[in-house]
Amino acid sequence: PYVIENSEITLADILTSLLRQYVGQSLDTATAYFNVGGFSLIKEGLQTLGSFRLLLGEAPEGAERIGLWPEKNIVSKRLVSDLDATPFSKETLRLVEDLIGYLA
Incomplete structure (x- = not known):
């Protein structure tokens, strides 16, 4: 298990x-943030895994939120917001299609 803050070493470097190291094996990852750009950085490595599980959540904003239910639909809202902010291009479309295909 790692806690990565992207200050000195990025999540993409660690992943x-x-x-x-996990070629042909299973890898489970939990993160508060994942987007199409991040997928593009690691998609080749993901194809070598036996299985992959991705748990998306919300980082608590303060100690008083720990253990409470997250805002409903926060992950899907964040994904839609990220896609809206991503410039549309053939490359972006292909990445989105690749991500959907990988997760399906």
């Missing part, structure tokens, strides 16, 4: 390293 790329882990993916090399």
Whole structure:
């Protein structure tokens, strides 16, 4: 288990390293944030896994929120917001299609 803050080493660096170690095996990851751009950085490594589970959640804003239910639909709202902010191009469309195909 790792806690990555993206200050010195990025999540993409850690995941790329882990993916090399888990070829043909299962990898479970929990994160508060994942987007199409992040998928593009690790998609080749994901294809080498036996299985992959991704748990998306919301980082608590303060200690008083720990253990409470997250805002309803926060993950899907964040994904839609990220897609809306991403410039539309053939490359972006292909990445979205690849991500949907991978998760299906």
